[in-house]
Amino acid sequence: MKKTIAVLQGDGVGKEVTAGAVNVLKVIADRFDHEFHFEYGLIGGEAIDQQGVPLPDETITLCKNSDAILLGAVGGEKWNSIPRHLRPEQGLLKIRKELDVYANLRPVTVQGALADSSPLKREYVEGVDCMIVRELTGGLYFGRPSERVERDGEEAVVDTLFYKRSEIERILRSAFEMAQKRNGRVTSVDKANVLESSRLWREVAEEVAKDYEDVKLEHMLVDAAAMQLIRNPKYFDVLVTENLFGDILSDEASMLAGSLGMLPSASLSSDGASIYEPVHGSAPDIAGQNKANPIAAILSAAMLLRHSFDLHQEADKIEDAVERVLAQGYRTPDIADGEESVSTDKMVDVIIEAIQAP
Amino acid sequence: MKKTIAVLQGDGVGKEVTAGAVNVLKVIADRFDHEFHFEYGLIGGEAIDQQGVPLPDETITLCKNSDAILLGAVGGEKWNSIPRHLRPEQGLLKIRKELDVYANLRPVTVQGALADSSPLKREYVEGVDCMIVRELTGGLYFGRPSERVERDGEEAVVDTLFYKRSEIERILRSAFEMAQKRNGRVTSVDKANVLESSRLWREVAEEVAKDYEDVKLEHMLVDAAAMQLIRNPKYFDVLVTENLFGDILSDEASMLAGSLGMLPSASLSSDGASIYEPVHGSAPDIAGQNKANPIAAILSAAMLLRHSFDLHQEADKIEDAVERVLAQGYRTPDIADGEESVSTDKMVDVIIEAIQAP
Ligand SMILES: CC(C)[C@H](C(=O)O)[C@@H](O)C(=O)O
Ligand SMILES: CC(C)[C@H](C(=O)O)[C@@H](O)C(=O)O
Numbered sequence: 012m013k014k015t016i017a018v019l020q021g022d023g024v025g026k027e028v029t030a031g032a033v034n035v036l037k038v039i040a041d042r043f044d045h046e047f048h049f050e051y052g053l054i055g056g057e058a059i060d061q062q063g064v065p066l067p068d069e070t071i072t073l074c075k076n077s078d079a080i081l082l083g084a085v086g087g088e089k090w091n092s093i094p095r096h097l098r099p100e101q102g103l104l105k106i107r108k109e110l111d112v113y114a115n116l117r118p119v120t121v122q123g124a125l126a127d128s129s130p131l132k133r134e135y136v137e138g139v140d141c142m143i144v145r146e147l148t149g150g151l152y153f154g155r156p157s158e159r160v161e162r163d164g165e166e167a168v169v170d171t172l173f174y175k176r177s178e179i180e181r182i183l184r185s186a187f188e189m190a191q192k193r194n195g196r197v198t199s200v201d202k203a204n205v206l207e208s209s210r211l212w213r214e215v216a217e218e219v220a221k222d223y224e225d226v227k228l229e230h231m232l233v234d235a236a237a238m239q240l241i242r243n244p245k246y247f248d249v250l251v252t253e254n255l256f257g258d259i260l261s262d263e264a265s266m267l268a269g270s271l272g273m274l275p276s277a278s279l280s281s282d283g284a285s286i287y288e289p290v291h292g293s294a295p296d297i298a299g300q301n302k303a304n305p306i307a308a309i310l311s312a313a314m315l316l317r318h319s320f321d322l323h324q325e326a327d328k329i330e331d332a333v334e335r336v337l338a339q340g341y342r343t344p345d346i347a348d349g350e351e352s353v354s355t356d357k358m359v360d361v362i363i364e365a366i367q368a369p
Numbered sequence: 370m371k372k373t374i375a376v377l378q379g380d381g382v383g384k385e386v387t388a389g390a391v392n393v394l395k396v397i398a399d400r401f402d403h404e405f406h407f408e409y410g411l412i413g414g415e416a417i418d419q420q421g422v423p424l425p426d427e428t429i430t431l432c433k434n435s436d437a438i439l440l441g442a443v444g445g446e447k448w449n450s451i452p453r454h455l456r457p458e459q460g461l462l463k464i465r466k467e468l469d470v471y472a473n474l475r476p477v478t479v480q481g482a483l484a485d486s487s488p489l490k491r492e493y494v495e496g497v498d499c500m501i502v503r504e505l506t507g508g509l510y511f512g513r514p515s516e517r518v519e520r521d522g523e524e525a526v527v528d529t530l531f532y533k534r535s536e537i538e539r540i541l542r543s544a545f546e547m548a549q550k551r552n553g554r555v556t557s558v559d560k561a562n563v564l565e566s567s568r569l570w571r572e573v574a575e576e577v578a579k580d581y582e583d584v585k586l587e588h589m590l591v592d593a594a595a596m597q598l599i600r601n602p603k604y605f606d607v608l609v610t611e612n613l614f615g616d617i618l619s620d621e622a623s624m625l626a627g628s629l630g631m632l633p634s635a636s637l638s639s640d641g642a643s644i645y646e647p648v649h650g651s652a653p654d655i656a657g658q659n660k661a662n663p664i665a666a667i668l669s670a671a672m673l674l675r676h677s678f679d680l681h682q683e684a685d686k687i688e689d690a691v692e693r694v695l696a697q698g699y700r701t702p703d704i705a706d707g708e709e710s711v712s713t714d715k716m717v718d719v720i721i722e723a724i725q726a727p
Contacts, residue, residue: 095562095568098562100562104563130489130490130493130599130600131488131489131490131599132488132489132490135488151530151563151564152563154527157564157565158565159565159569162533163533165533165534165535166533166534166569167531167532167533167534168531168532168534168565168566168568168569169512169529169530169531169565169566170529170530170564170565170566171527171528171529171530172509172527172528172529172530173525173526173527174525174526175520175521175523175524175525176523176524176525176526177523202613202616204453204456204458205462205509205510205613206509206515206528207515207516207517207526207527207528208526208527208528210526211517211524211526233616233617234616234617234620235620237595237617237618237620237621238620238621238623238624240621241488241489241599241621241624241625242488242624255560255563256617258560258591258592259591259592259595259614259617260595262592262593262595262596263595263596263598263599263621265596266596266599266600267599
């Protein structure tokens with residue numbers, strides 16, 4: 012297989028961890044006889060420094076001409092005081108919209124070997140295996156108006172939660188399809204006792220469900236879901252929800268794993284290239300120190316192989332290797348629990364060795 | 370002191386637990402020489418059954434003529450299939466708006482004696498003492514339009530997040546005043562990297578902060594807050610946020626305590642009577658079985674004394690009594706961790722005994 016992968020390393024530890032993920036992909040290409048071309052583009056703070064904008068047109072073109080995108084992380088203190096529309100995270104929002112990556116997948120799994128680094132007790136998190144499917148291009152993030160207004164003679168403000176039926180339908184279909192390949196359960200999260208958008212969401216979910224008879228659908232209110240993620244996280248198979256609820260719940264769920272350094276994500280496009288990136292941020296405090304955990308980026312590369320290229324065996328290979336080195340006791344500082352730890356590079360090396368082992 | 374307290378027991382365990390709280394208040398009145406009159410009103414499912422609406426006008430009048438309101442819980446399976454505008458929770462939303470109870474206070478504390486019933490490890494939750502201040506009468510809950518529309522030839526839907534500056538200001542002032550009486554820190558939670566309403570919220574917070582020089586203000590994004598509540602819940606003193614974020618985060622935070630049965634709440638009115646109620650729901654599965662934990666309702670009664678009547682000594686008395694009986698090992702089934710437990714009535718009795726003890 013011959014593919015072009017756009018690599019947007021971004022800021023801070025984004026560079027180090029994507030470098031590790033690219034090395035892993037090269038080893039996979041070698042071993043399975045694929046040809047991956049890596050093309051590098053600018054995004055975030057670095058793009059601001061070099062070109063004055065967080066997402067240069069060149070980068071958009073590069074992404075549109077690629078088969079998949081591997082992203083690091085964007086942002087940092089340095090760019091916090093510049094005008095908002097130029098900030099690094101605006102680059103993220105823009106690329107999501109440009110590529111129409113409407114389905115954000117955040118698998119939350121807790122590896123037995125790491126269950127003790129979770130704030131939750133082992134018995135609550137060991138064996139958690141949940142897929143959060145977040146709608147990523149609609150809702151309050153992009154609804155208009157979003158502006159200051161005057162009301163009753165004083166300043167007021169309005170934001171708009173907007174969805175078209177077709178936008179709701181496609182994300183729900185993604186969730187149901189995901190559930191078919193997993194344990195056949197979809198929990199659709201909304202606030203139907205308050206929001207009209209949630210009531211439409213429920214209607215559409217019920218309709219879509221008819222096309223997936225092998226999947227069990229249930230509805231849960233967002234406040235109840237925020238509780239259930241802590242009280243009984245093993246409860247969930249696929250959790251699907253709108254953009255802002257998904258932002259909050261997926262970050263809440265990420266804490267179950269003990270470290271953000273373990274969690275990958277995929278943002279699937281309707282037609283073009285999809286984006287794969289670690290859940291963690293640019294972590295400026297440890298950037299450049301060869302300390303960052305590369306596993307989230309490496310597992311994101313595995314998701315890329317699986318979801319964009321349908322290379323399941325190759326993806327499995329990476330995931331197995333990660334599991335193996337963790338079982339062997341290799342830990343970066345974030346998951347070392349005060350015990351001995353290895354560097355970013357060393358972790359990448361042992362994962363590559365595990366991939367190459369017979 | 371002579372006061373009238375409206376008691377809205379509501380549905381399910383609401384009845385049992387408010388009965389317990391009323392008994393506690395009677396003992397306090399006796400001991401401290403106050404005169405409390407209790408007037409009963411209908412709300413929720415029971416009101417629907419008897420009068421066809423979840424919040425009869427009589428109940429509103431009763432509340433408006435009272436000095437404070439003690440509420441149980443509303444809702445249950447039985448009323449889930451009736452038209453939405455007649456459902457029990459609509460009674461809740463309506464009474465909030467009618468009485469303009471704009472500030473929902475949700476203290477989250479974890480008693481040392483109960484730290485082991487939390488899903489989180491003891492070291493994460495022991496000593497948590499946080500006050501969540503949630504705006505309760507604005508935002509997406511009441512913004513208009515909230516309706517189906519047509520867009521691009523298909524069905525679409527819109528909800529509106531709306532705030533006036535004065536609404537933002539008053540809730541922030543409540544939070545700062547709270548912080549002055551506590552540990553002097555306010556964490557204001559928003560999504561300022563996406564929402565215009567959050568940006569106004571931040572501006573107002575900065576302005577209000579100038580009037581409270583002894584309080585330290587910081588801003589946190591809602592997704593980061595959802596993580597921090599798990600990673601380091603002891604971090605928070607006062608957390609203030611808008612209505613829907615508050616709904617999600619306060620329910621998330623409630624899980625730290627191990628059982629909802631321990632958590633009280635207050636909803637403070639701008640000028641009229643404020644509402645005090647347990648965080649838990651009507652729990653139809655255990656209703657009428659003398660099993661429910663009355664502590665949340667009893668601690669809500671303590672909040673009533675403190676916030677509506679300025680009776681701090683009396684409130685302390687109740688809170689101390691609760692702590693004492695827990696230390697003595699009394700547990701209702703929800704917090705018994707499989708060990709021996711006592712009934713609702715017995716728990717009320719031992720708390721009353723502890724109040725009456727010299
Ligand atoms: C940076 C921010 C706009 C973004 C979001 O809210 O979507 C981030 O929190 C995320 O989840 O990727
Ligand atoms: C019943 C519902 C409308 C209500 C809310 O969302 O405010 C409840 O969840 C609460 O927090 O009191």
